[in-house]
Amino acid sequence: MDIEDEIVARGLLAPRITPQDIEDAVVCSQHYQFPGTTVTVVCLTLKNGFNVVGESACASLENFDPELGIRIANEDAKRAIWKLEGYLLKQRLFEGDSE
Numbered sequence: 001m002d003i004e005d006e007i008v009a010r011g012l013l014a015p016r017i018t019p020q021d022i023e024d025a026v027v028c029s030q031h032y033q034f035p036g037t038t039v040t041v042v043c044l045t046l047k048n049g050f051n052v053v054g055e056s057a058c059a060s061l062e063n064f065d066p067e068l069g070i071r072i073a074n075e076d077a078k079r080a081i082w083k084l085e086g087y088l089l090k091q092r093l094f095e096g097d098s099e
Contacts, residue, residue, distance in 0.1 A: 015093060017085045022078055025085065031070050037061075040069035044077045052080045 001009070004019050028045035038058045045051050054077025056069045 015089060017082060017089055021085060022081050025081055026078075029074065031073065033066055033069060038064040038069065040066070040073045042070060042073035042077050044074070044081065046081070050084075052077045052084070054078070054080065 007013075007016075025046050026044045027047055029042060030045075031040060031042045033040045038061055040056045042054045043051050044054070054073040054075065056072035056076060058064050058069070
């Protein structure tokens with residue numbers, strides 16, 4: 001059972017951010033892998049035009065997998081979106097508007 005399923009199963013359904021909210025916030029994803037390195041950078045553009053950057057790298061060039069690098073950098077960027085969306089929801093709740 002993943003975390004989202006467990007949250008729902010426990011009935012923790014007060015206003016919150018869901019994985020789908022994070023997915024829905026992203027309108028564009030671009031990536032760049034620096035030639036000769038294991039460094040991958042992903043830039044996610046959100047609905048409001050704000051950009052969030054994630055990165056990945058591995059220690060050994062022999063272990064570098066470009067697709068895995070993109071996935072890890074993408075997840076790194078999404079963690080940043082969770083924080084932003086969490087702040088926005090908390091501000092709305094503070095102001096008395098849960099929408």
